[in-house]
Amino acid sequence: MTGCAGDQLVMLNCEDQLLDVVAALDIRDFLMASSGNDEECPLDVALVEGAVLTRRDEEKLNRVRERAKLLVAVGTCAVWGGVAAMDGGRDGDRARLLAETYGPTGAAYDSTPARALHEVVKVDFNISGCPIEKEQFISALSHLLNGNAPLFPQYPVCTECKMRENNCLLIEKGEVCCGPLTVAGCNARCPALNIACVGCRGPADDANTTSALAMFGEKGIPRDDIVRKLRTFAPMEGPGV
Amino acid sequence: MKILKLPKNKLDFFASVVQQFGEVHAPVEQNGQFAFQPVRRWSEVRLDYNRTILPPKKYFLPPRETLLQYAGDAGYVPVMEGLDKKIVLFGVHACDVYGLNLLDLVFAGAYRDPYYQARRRNAAIIGIECTPDEHCFCRSMRADFVEQGFDLFLFDIGDYYFTLVGTALGDDMVLATGPLFEPVSHQDVEEYKRRSARKREAFRLHVEIRDLPEIFEMEYSSDIWQGLGERCLSCGSCSMVCPTCYCYEVADEVQLGSREGPRARTWDSCLFATHALVAGGENFRKTRPSRVKFRFYHKQRGFVAEYGRPGCVGCGRCIVACPVKIDVVEVLNQLRSVQNVASR
Structure with missing residues (x-):
């Protein structure tokens, strides 16, 4: 779908495992990796990246869903809508946005409010992340080949951050760190480098947004700033998978 | 229990001697907080720390560990590598020693955990007395003093560390230093008691755990x-x-x-x-x-x-x-x- 192709890049950057990947999988349709693709054949597994941003995306996604036994949403855009779906992306007024951006020709563009895959088709499971983690991708493939769905942590980044014994940017420095709300799996990469979590992996299963908003409010951070930050990668509705 | 005293200005020498009992880990500063880390230079050790981000639990029940490898015919093969590594935890507070004693009840009691137990066997614990801060309530939990769970325990009494020898391993450490440790005098005992009473008064948080x-x-x-x-x-x-x-x-x-x-x-x-x-x-x-x-x-x-x-x-x-x-x-x-x- 529409996206930066960063997740496909992560897949191809799994250098140490690439030979194992091609040995274990019969790759039929992967434009970034292969020039000869079969765009019609049935698929056991479809890994789909990006958000649905055009009518063409939607048609293509429906076609992929028909072809595939399992459809896996790969990356935050596919799982949650991602940056394209952030607050302004779904304000309903597409025509105005198109006119503002492209002028009089705007109306001619094929552009729809950004949607996550689950808003269009049935998604069997998600690999979130912006981009996804190599380990989770390889783990997902390995489990799939054995007929299992992968088990990824549902808890927030804070848990992995504490496991690494990082300093807490939220408590010690009062930074707007989205760690308590964001799903783990990245091993708290950013906080370990002294950078507050921006929430790029999307919300944790059980994120307590109400309490977190109150907490940030007590730190004197304007509510709008927080809401905008929290919605950068994920709009309000969850993927429900 | 054997009680001795260690001259404070010989602490670094003592630390260098205990290296022969395992890799020394002690609290070091980490952006204003503290963490137990392998000691590279004794000068970076902060025995005046308040609390480490993670407790010493991390050495015995690590956040992540591989328990076994499974494979078709080979079945389940326990992964025991690294469990026999000798370490010395230097500067553990009484509450954390108490915490390890509680974990022992869980992992070395009715349900024995060989991974935990192996790591426990291979770690020496040198405790150190501390001063409660605004978040400490170990006294309420009866964890401000421990009778067991350490090899040595050091109490600051001015120019010396008043030292409780808790185990034979602790005694070996003392003997390995030659004549470094000295017998305690009556004045040392009085100073220990005076400081102990002062610490009791320093707690600002209190919880009653009876009933x-x-x-x-x-x-x-x-x-x-x-x-x-x-x-x-x-x-x-x-x-x-x-x-x-x-x-x-x-x-x-x-x-x-x-x-x-x-x-x-x-x-x-x-x-x-x-x-x-x-x-x-x-x-x-x-x-x-x-x-x-x-x-x-x-x-x-x-x-x-x-x-x-x-x-x-x-x-x-x-x-x-x-x-x-x-x-x-x-x-x-x-x-x-x-x-x-x-x-x-």
Whole structure:
């Protein structure tokens, strides 16, 4: 779908495992990796990246869903809508946005409010992340080949951050760190480098947004700033998978 | 128990001698906080630390570890590499020694954990006396002094460390230093007692633990739990930093294109929605208030019923680590309808 192709890049950057990947999988349709693709054949597994941003995306996604036994949403855009779906992306007024951006020709563009895959088709499971983690991708493939769905942590980044014994940017420095709300799996990469979590992996299963908003409010951070930050990668509705 | 004293200005020499008993790990500063780390230079060790981000638990029950490898014909093969590595934990506070003693009840009692036990056997513990800060309530939890669980324990008495020798290994360390340790005098004993009394007076937080399990029984339906559940972020921080939280989950990984792989153990928390989720999608503790309540009940009531004392050492780490300022002392005193009750 529409996206930066960063997740496909992560897949191809799994250098140490690439030979194992091609040995274990019969790759039929992967434009970034292969020039000869079969765009019609049935698929056991479809890994789909990006958000649905055009009518063409939607048609293509429906076609992929028909072809595939399992459809896996790969990356935050596919799982949650991602940056394209952030607050302004779904304000309903597409025509105005198109006119503002492209002028009089705007109306001619094929552009729809950004949607996550689950808003269009049935998604069997998600690999979130912006981009996804190599380990989770390889783990997902390995489990799939054995007929299992992968088990990824549902808890927030804070848990992995504490496991690494990082300093807490939220408590010690009062930074707007989205760690308590964001799903783990990245091993708290950013906080370990002294950078507050921006929430790029999307919300944790059980994120307590109400309490977190109150907490940030007590730190004197304007509510709008927080809401905008929290919605950068994920709009309000969850993927429900 | 053998009691000696160590000249303070010979501490670095003593530390260099104990290296022969294992890799020395001690608290070092990390951007204003502290963490137990392998010691590269003795000068970076901060024995005046308040608390480390993670307790020494991390050495015995690491956040992540591989328990075994599984493969078709080979079956399950335990992974025991590295478990025999000798370490010396230098500068452990009494509450953390107490915390390890509690973990021993769990992992070296009725259900023996060979991984935990092997690491425990291979670690020497040198304790050090500390000064309570605004989050410490170890005295209320009876964890401000330990009679066991250390090889040596050092108390600052001015120019010397008053030293309790707890084990034969501790005695070996003393002997390995040659004539470094000296006998204690009557004045040293008096100084120890004076400082010990002064420390007792320094606690600012107090919780009464007598009849606390019974109060928990009485307050099972208290509104407190609902309020805490609404505040809790389920971020798991309190569990990760807790010296006595020992819940873990075990899951199999699989190597790509095979039916073999590692079985790994990872820290878990009862505050996670997945913690009491079982096959079929049933969840024993579906709501966040029920999970927060469970954590408190397990520490202050369940653990007492099982092991005769609370599963809390009063180290204050959960108070420091909670983003929404859930404070265990406040909660316990609120349950009792008292404010900061004296624990004498």
